[in-house]
Amino acid sequence: MPHEAINFAKITAEAAARHAENGWPKQRDEAWRFTDLNAIREMTLAPAEVPSVTTESAPPQDAKDLIQFINGIPQGIDKVALKGVEIAPLSTDSARSSALAEAVPSGHSVADFALAHAKDGVVIAVADVGADAVAPPLTLRFDYRGDGISSHAVIVVDVAAGANLTILEEHKGDGVGLSAPLMLLRLGAGAELHHARRLIEGDSRHHLGLNLVQLDTGALYHGDMVLAGGDIARSETQIAMTAPDAKAYLNAVYLGRDGQMRDITSRIDHDAPDGQSFQRVHGILDGRAKAVFQGKVKVARYAQKTDGNQMSRTLLLSREAEANTKPELEIYADDVACSHGATIGEIDADQLFYLKSRGISTEDARQFLIEAFLVDVVDALDEPARGWLLEAIAAWLERG
Amino acid sequence: MPLLEIKNLHASVGDKPILQGINLTIKAGEIHAIMGPNGSGKSTLAYVLAGREGYEVTEGDICLDGESVLEMEADARARAGLFLAFQYPVELPGVGGMSFLRAAVNAKRLAQGADEVDHIAFVKIVREAAARLGIKDDMLKRAVNVGFSGGEKKRYEILQMALLEPSMAILDETDSGLDVDALRIVSEGVNALKNDAMGVLVITHYQRLLDYIIPDHVHILADGRVVKSGDKALALEVEKTGYGGFTDAA
Ligand SMILES: Nc1ncnc2c1ncn2[C@@H]1O[C@H](COP(=O)(O)OP(=O)(O)OP(=O)(O)O)[C@@H](O)[C@H]1O
Numbered sequence: 001m002p003h004e005a006i007n008f009a010k011i012t013a014e015a016a017a018r019h020a021e022n023g024w025p026k027q028r029d030e031a032w033r034f035t036d037l038n039a040i041r042e043m044t045l046a047p048a049e050v051p052s053v054t055t056e057s058a059p060p061q062d063a064k065d066l067i068q069f070i071n072g073i074p075q076g077i078d079k080v081a082l083k084g085v086e087i088a089p090l091s092t093d094s095a096r097s098s099a100l101a102e103a104v105p106s107g108h109s110v111a112d113f114a115l116a117h118a119k120d121g122v123v124i125a126v127a128d129v130g131a132d133a134v135a136p137p138l139t140l141r142f143d144y145r146g147d148g149i150s151s152h153a154v155i156v157v158d159v160a161a162g163a164n165l166t167i168l169e170e171h172k173g174d175g176v177g178l179s180a181p182l183m184l185l186r187l188g189a190g191a192e193l194h195h196a197r198r199l200i201e202g203d204s205r206h207h208l209g210l211n212l213v214q215l216d217t218g219a220l221y222h223g224d225m226v227l228a229g230g231d232i233a234r235s236e237t238q239i240a241m242t243a244p245d246a247k248a249y250l251n252a253v254y255l256g257r258d259g260q261m262r263d264i265t266s267r268i269d270h271d272a273p274d275g276q277s278f279q280r281v282h283g284i285l286d287g288r289a290k291a292v293f294q295g296k297v298k299v300a301r302y303a304q305k306t307d308g309n310q311m312s313r314t315l316l317l318s319r320e321a322e323a324n325t326k327p328e329l330e331i332y333a334d335d336v337a338c339s340h341g342a343t344i345g346e347i348d349a350d351q352l353f354y355l356k357s358r359g360i361s362t363e364d365a366r367q368f369l370i371e372a373f374l375v376d377v378v379d380a381l382d383e384p385a386r387g388w389l390l391e392a393i394a395a396w397l398e399r400g
Numbered sequence: 401m402p403l404l405e406i407k408n409l410h411a412s413v414g415d416k417p418i419l420q421g422i423n424l425t426i427k428a429g430e431i432h433a434i435m436g437p438n439g440s441g442k443s444t445l446a447y448v449l450a451g452r453e454g455y456e457v458t459e460g461d462i463c464l465d466g467e468s469v470l471e472m473e474a475d476a477r478a479r480a481g482l483f484l485a486f487q488y489p490v491e492l493p494g495v496g497g498m499s500f501l502r503a504a505v506n507a508k509r510l511a512q513g514a515d516e517v518d519h520i521a522f523v524k525i526v527r528e529a530a531a532r533l534g535i536k537d538d539m540l541k542r543a544v545n546v547g548f549s550g551g552e553k554k555r556y557e558i559l560q561m562a563l564l565e566p567s568m569a570i571l572d573e574t575d576s577g578l579d580v581d582a583l584r585i586v587s588e589g590v591n592a593l594k595n596d597a598m599g600v601l602v603i604t605h606y607q608r609l610l611d612y613i614i615p616d617h618v619h620i621l622a623d624g625r626v627v628k629s630g631d632k633a634l635a636l637e638v639e640k641t642g643y644g645g646f647t648d649a650a
């Protein structure tokens with residue numbers, strides 16, 4: 001039975017009602033055990049309003065490969081001109097609105113909050129334009145401004161069968177506020193999405209992002225992220241492999257200092273045979289920073305020949321920093337290769353001494369060892385976006 | 401002025417006193433050898449000289465070129481000309497060999513007011529020095545000491561020494577783990593570097609190394625003290641009679 005098309009306003013109103021009833025997640029919710037949202041709960045937030053178009057808020061005229069979001073609200077989406085890429089408001093697309101409403105996990109308060117105050121969403125639809133016409137990356141630039149504002153960007157990315165897209169997504173800006181972007185990423189058979197993200201918001205902002213990924217037969221999702229900004233910053237990714245042969249990479253580097261909180265949460269549902277998922281998460285924590293990586297991999301009974309790997313490593317630069325890892329493997333198929341590993345450590349004193357004994361200063365020696373710690377995840381980053389992501393890591397390290 | 405002067409050196413690791421009053425003077429151009437039973441404090445002495453954290457000098461002094469180095473951290477001592485070839489070289493996964501070697505050489509050059517070494521010229525210098533020590537090109541491309549055999553690690557230590565041209569080199573059991581040919585190659589490497597301005601302190605268990613690197617003085621270390629000093633004949637005596645007589649005397 002085809003689903004009845006529902007309108008966007010109804011979806012947001014229902015989400016608002018759910019959020020009003022349920023409030024923010026509490027630490028007794030298993031998925032939020034390590035992440036204390038009190039600071040957010042106590043904030044007085046007003047949803048972002050459509051900014052008056054000033055020269056400051058207007059994206060560059062010639063940017064044909066850029067969507068700028070001011071406090072989550074897209075600007076000048078009609079200017080984008082990438083071959084095979086169509087951008088449209090979500091509110092006029094009832095089929096995709098319904099798809100989004102269906103995809104949102106029930107009882108997910110953050111998703112409800114994101115939807116609750118979204119003025120509209122954006123649809124990014126990508127058609128297959130043939131192998132030799134690979135489009136340049138589409139940049140999604142999220143700019144946050146002002147104090148006491150919550151930002152609610154809602155985006156549906158639809159990559160058609162056989163199509164290919166690279167997204168460079170950046171979140172930055174200052175002030176006191178909360179960003180809650182919600183993305184549904186749907187990949188058709190054989191489609192590819194290369195999704196690189198730099199989360200580099202200011203120290204007084206909070207970020208709670210949710211990405212929902214749906215993979216059809218043979219589709220490939222490559223998600224690379226540097227989470228280096230914000231006070232409380234959580235990035236959650238849920239991947240549903242409902243058709244055979246899908247493949248997902250999730251690479252993340254998280255960096256925290258002072259009293260910051262970093263939360264990388266993922267859930268991968270292998271619901272069809274021959275799926276592959278590779279997760280690599282490396283974090284560096286200084287000061288009193290805290291982090292959690294919770295990765296759930298669920299392999300259904302009929303998802304035979306699944307290959308699921310998860311590796312997390314944390315480097316603590318201070319004795320007061322704290323890292324938690326919570327791998328969860330739920331495997332109901334018998335012919336699978338799933339593995340996970342986690343390490344948490346400090347700068348190795350023997351290695352530091354070895355470098356120093358060669359005349360290398362403490363600072364340079366630490367730098368060597370920090371970069372060495374990141375080598376494996378940096379190698380795993382998608383080639384075209386690697387340099388762009390490394391800039392964010394370098395900027396964080398330089399702040400020392 | 402002596403190059404290295406160790407005066408009544410007492411040192412502890414944690415709360416455990418290990419060095420119990422060592423006196424040793426090395427002049428420029430001299431080679432000294434230290435022998436001694438396992439656990440007698442040889443590596444501890446090497447680490448204390450190099451400035452390893454956690455090795456606390458409780459009494460006495462160490463002077464390099466007449467200046468106390470006790471307040472200097474390991475990196476400053478290295479830039480001042482001290483070099484330690486480790487008994488157990490440390491693996492540095494993810495740290496590329498070439499960038500490591502270049503950083504070490506540049507740190508020293510900058511301290512001396514020289515310019516950083518030219519990239520391309522440096523690669524050539526390293527390749528040539530490596531070839532003389534029988535180090536394969538492929539090893540230079542790998543992460544520092546990762547996947548090196550025991551003998552390869554020791555050669556790599558001497559390569560670093562060759563590039564850093566220290567004024568005072570301490571070789572902690574560089575001979576252990578080396579096959580006969582490697583022992584000769586490494587010894588020749590050390591001898592080639594040796595000059596009248598340089599001092600060498602060789603820590604070894606075997607008199608065999610001293611056939612190649614011929615010491616001016618040999619010291620026996622037992623229980624954290626120098627219990628006997630002599631010339632090369634002392635090494636031969638140890639080889640024949642063991643340490644029994646010396647430790648009893650201590
Ligand atoms: N970190 C440490 N904590 C406690 N004791 C230590 C530590 N390092 C060394 N020691 C002790 O100090 C003593 C001297 O050790 P050292 O390594 O200097 O001996 P060595 O003469 O080099 O021996 P070898 O011939 O086996 O290399 C030993 O008894 C050793 O157990």
Ligand SMILES: [Mg+2]
Binds near residue numbers: 444572
């Ligand atoms: Mg030793």
